Amino acid sequence: MPPLALAAYIGNFDAVRCLLDKCSNDAYRQDTNGFFPIHIASRNGNIKIVQEFLNHCPDLKELHDKQGRNILHVAAAYGRAKLVEYMLGTTKLEMLLNERDNFGNTPLHVAVQNWHPRIVKILTRDKRVHQKILNNKGMTAFDIAEKSEKLTLMALRLANAPRSEIQRVAKESGANDYGEKTKNNPDYLLFSRENMNTLLIVSTLVAAITFAAGFTVPGGYKNSGTDEGMATLRNTALFQIFLICNTISMYSSITVAIALIWAQAGDLKMICVAVRTILPMLGLALIMMSVAFLAGVDLVANNLTCGYVVVALGSFFIVQVVVFILPLTIPLSSKNCITHFILRGNLRLLMMVTRYEVESG
Structure with a gap:
């Protein structure tokens, strides 16, 4: 592992700053896993180190790992809620919000795939995050969540996240046709x-x-x-x-x-x-x-x-x-505002109980 990547991994801010001053080219070297040092810092949720990387080399935000994931993808995959919030609040990183990896997944897709309802909640609150984007399998984040755990699906339903057109038609067909199509419901x-x-x-x-x-x-x-x-x-x-x-x-x-x-x-x-x-x-x-x-x-x-x-x-x-x-x-698809209010509070409590509200370690 290159020295800069190692410093980012252990979270040594002073070492990262020193190495960037002396050999910033190391910021563009990948490790054996295909991660650049900024991806490692993002995986660990270290906001200060990510900021330092971007201050020295602003174009690092455009780097992708071997799966085509940017730093927001990585933060979402590892449940780094504070870092995700920081990126959403940084105008210069707006380009990352709906970027797709090699599999067509946006950061929202990735958060759903890795069962991080808190990240899903943060991303869906931001109107700039497009919830209708399809991955290479033709699925929205909601389509993936239907096969995922309950809290992630609950967070997306409360955000009125849409299904893909194909999944919507299949769902309606399954609900109205009690033949073989129902088994795909x-x-x-x-x-x-x-x-x-x-x-x-x-x-x-x-x-x-x-x-x-x-x-x-x-x-x-x-x-x-x-x-x-x-x-x-x-x-x-x-x-x-x-x-x-x-x-x-x-x-x-x-x-x-x-x-x-x-x-x-x-x-x-x-x-x-x-x-x-x-x-x-x-x-x-x-x-x-x-x-x-x-x-x-x-x-x-x-x-x-x-x-x-x-x-x-x-x-x-x-x-x-x-x-x-x-x-x-309670039907999560209900449009009743009182039901939504109750379920939002309920979701927050459940995430606290299950420690989803706690930053992943």
Whole structure:
């Protein structure tokens, strides 16, 4: 590795400055991986060193590695969010925003391919980034994201990123024609037999738990008197909340299980219906089961000193359940501004939890 490339790799700013003053020609030497020193600095997310390279040799921004990637491509590929923001804010680097590599991928394509939702969010906020550009496979960044992980797809959908025309037609054909074309529909592919089996197990467990809870109610039953066999706490508000939420949870999970059984039979129409309804119904069942549990626990712990702690903990975790379930249950294609506001906040929270909001190390 050339000395300048090594200095850029270890992030030694003083060494980079000194070497650039004495032998700036080394800035144009590639290493064995096809990286120029400025690409190495970009890969490591070192803004100061990238600035120093560009101050000494402004034309370095035009260099490409062996894959045809510029420094913005590299920063996007390695999740260097602060460096990407710096490049977007530098007018002299505007030419890099929509540049394509040897595979036709823009920095946005590359960010999606490497599962960096934070980079995707930063790039799609900039109106100069063209989201309709197709790579050599005829795919937009959104087309790639449909086969990628959920948060990246969520970030693109909230930015109203478009599909390619070919993918759009295929999607519409798959949604309206329940023949062989449906099997090319990305939503259909999400519901593989393994995924459906997992969801069926979850829905069956929820149904079993809520069924049992309906007959082992909190507080038990009266053993004598005219109300023998009736629930002891039936007149309390919390008990009624418990019953309502438990009932909703049970029947939602049963509905999901039945739909999945039909889907297992290979009914393509049922699979397309399942895509639109199963996850929201299952999400509702899990949320209602959580609320029913909290209401039941609060009933029996009402007079205990730890009652408030139990309610606080339960409420905190129910909020967490809602945060994690919402992206799976709310249609991301919705144009409703309130839904968009909720999902944007939800996306930010999920990226913080999954540490996508933290600069890659």
